[in-house]
Amino acid sequence: MSILNSLGDVFGGDKQADRIVPPTGFTARLTSFTAAAMAFLTVFALALSLATGRLADRWSAELAKTSTVRISAPEAQLAAQSTAVLNILKTTPGIASARLMTEAEQHALLEPWFGSDLPLETLPIPSLIEVVEQEVGPDMEGLRLRLTAEAPGAVLDDHTRWRRPLAAAAARLRLLGMFSIVLILGATAAMITLAAQAALAANRQVIQVLRLIGARDNYIAKAFVRRFTMRATVGAFVGMLVGMLGIFALPAAAEEGAFLTGLGFRGWHWMIPLVIPPIAAFVAFWSTRFAATRSLDRMA
Amino acid sequence: MHPLIELKKAGFSYGGGDIFRDVDLHLTKGSFHFLTGPSGSGKTTLMKMCYQALMPDTGTIKVFGKDVRAMDRDDVAIVRRRIGVVHQDCQFLDHLSVAENILLPSQVAGRDVTQDVANLNQLLRWVSLTDHMNALPPQLSGGERQRAALARAVILSPEVVIADEPTGNLDWDMAQRLLNLLIELNKMGKTVLMATHDMNLIRASRQSVSARVLRIQGKQVHLAGADL
Known part of the structure; x- marks a missing residue:
């Protein structure tokens, strides 16, 4: 006062x-x-x-609730491993949705680096699966172990090292x-x-x-x-x-x-x-x- | 009568040497004292001790019954409102007008300045400065400045007026005029202590006031008498 x-x-x-x-x-x-x-x-x-x-x-906010699974495998196994990963993700608690990114989306991601003229289809590009987590996310370590077992070419990136x-x-x-x-x-x-x-x-x-x-x-x-x-x-x-x-x-x-x-x-x-x-x-x-x-x- | 300002065995030294030793001084209500002595004898120092600008090294000083050593700075400020001081160099705030300077004690005391304006006009008439009330202090002559300083010293109607060589820079007529103002104040019941080395001025006052003359000599204050 x-x-x-x-x-x-x-x-x-x-x-x-x-x-x-x-x-x-x-x-x-x-x-x-x-x-x-x-x-x-x-x-x-x-x-x-x-x-x-x-x-x-x-x-x-943008990075915390999303993860990416990158699948690098021989072309013959790519589709099978992608399907296996999607199945795992669907049954994993804490994951809201998971979807395989389309070729066009992948091209759009790579375009800033390689330009629009490069024939990307000729490159061995890995498949990308975008994962959206629920409020309480999944057990990342457990998920990594399951992915390694079911799809050896799958790498889970939860953006932690960026974020x-x-x-x-x-x-x-x-x-x-x-x-x-x-x-x-x-x-x-x-x-x-x-x-x-x-x-x-x-x-x-x-x-x-x-x-x-x-x-x-x-x-x-x-x-x-x-x-x-x-x-x-x-x-x-x-x-x-x-x-x-x-x-x-x-x-x-x-x-x-x-x-x-x-x-x-x-x-x-x-x-x-x-x-x-x-x-x-x-x-x-x-x-x-x-x-x-x-x-x-x-x-x- | 109980003295308003009382020095008992007061001493003051500066730079290792005594200025005063064992000084006794009593200023009672309504008294008029001249303080004389050669230049450098310590008149100003003694006066400063009377209004607590300086503290004694030895002895005691009581102002309005209170020991100055027991006073804090606020107490000193309050006491100074009861003691009007006129310096030889006047000490004005040069950026304020004469009227504002005269009203300054009233302002710093927290009084309603508008109520003191009537006093101000009366004071300005008394010291013949009505025409100069809006002037700045540097625009005044020496005599006018001293009269303005006197008006400022008495605006709060103090019980004691201390004037330190107020006539030092004035011609004879102006010095007498200022002295007469101080005598008038004394006749109104104020206690006056005035330092001067002008013996003629003291002699000239004899007809008008019953004053005591104190002389500083040999680090002591003596009551002067027949030798005047």
């Missing part, structure tokens, strides 16, 4: 008290610029974090994004603290006069806190707006698009950057208060 009251004092308190601190153009611009730059970077870090989150979810590093990379990226935001907040706090300390040192004479006429340290600190919090809030608001415009101006994200085209906010996520100015205000409030308390103690 006291924090809310203090922030309330900053935004709605004694406006006249703000005038006791002389306007200092350089630190004012420095604080506003720092807050704006940090808010701008935070918007991008947020966008990166959210996009990687979406990517990790998509990869997990794990991709999901891990996406999770790491998300973590890095969050860590970047924490670093940005820390750097903002440090820079505002330094700017506030510089302002307090530059206004040593003002502080002496105020003390001489009976001002409490809390009153003096509030005047500085109010000024720096307002500057940081306004700077952060501008930085947030510019950052959001930058994200908005990125190429539209297509479902099949690559990661970069998906960097942005979707739906209610556009609301998340709106918390940046209040957080900047909070950080500036405590940074300046810390700097003011320390400086006033030293000047006592």
Whole structure:
């Protein structure tokens, strides 16, 4: 409650008290610029974090519930082994469906690598069976053993070796994004603290006069806190707006698009950057208060 | 009568050397004291000890009955609202107008400044600065600045007024005018302690006020008398 009251004092308190601190153009611009730059970077870090989150979810969702059985066998045995595999899959608990991919589908898969002109029918292409798992998937190890016994040319690929590093990379990226935001907040706090300390040192004479006429340290600190919090809030608001415009101006994200085209906010996520100015205000409030308390103690 | 400011065996040293030793001083309600002594004798130091800008190294100082060593910074702030201080260099906030500077003690004390505006107008008339209320301090002459500083010192109607060489940079007429303002305050019941090295000014005040003259000599404060 006291924090809310203090922030309330900053935004709605004694406006006249703000005038006791002389306007200092350089630190004012420095604080506003720092807050704006940090808010701008935070918007991008947020966008990166959210996009990687979406990517990790998509990869997990798309890959987690599907598997592929590849059958490489002499042409004479290919059909028989494929049928055997399909039969096994139909009787395996945890499998929703299994179907042999058509020749056209296989061609479509290989086309990006070999081009459309290559006569694929002349190549010894393995058969592919697409498996869709149920919510609780099959016992993969058991299934592998059964397939090896019934169809020696069958290899089960549950995409784990693809999914794990991709999901891990996406999770790491998300973590890095969050860590970047924490670093940005820390750097903002440090820079505002330094700017506030510089302002307090530059206004040593003002502080002496105020003390001489009976001002409490809390009153003096509030005047500085109010000024720096307002500057940081306004700077952060501008930085947030510019950052959001930058994200908005990125190429539209297509479902099949690559990661970069998906960097942005979707739906209610556009609301998340709106918390940046209040957080900047909070950080500036405590940074300046810390700097003011320390400086006033030293000047006592 | 219980003294408002009381120094008992107070001592202060700086850089290893004593400025004062065993100083006794009692400022009672309604008294007027001049503090004299050559430049560098410690007049400013003694006055700073009276409003807790400096702490004694030895002895005790009581202000309004309270030992200054027992005061925290908030207590000191509250005490300073009861002591108006006028410096030789005035110490204004140069980015604020004269009126805003004069109202500053009221503002930092958390008083309703609008209620003090009537006081402000009265004070501005008293120090003859009504026409300069919107001027910035650097735009004022030396005498005007001192009068504005005096107005600021008394806006909260303090019990004690401490003036540290307020006439040091003023011509004779202006110095007398400022002294007369301090004498008026004393006649209103305020306790006044004024530092000056101008003996003529002290002599000129004899007709108007019954003042004690304190002289700093040999790291001690003496009551001056017939030698004036």
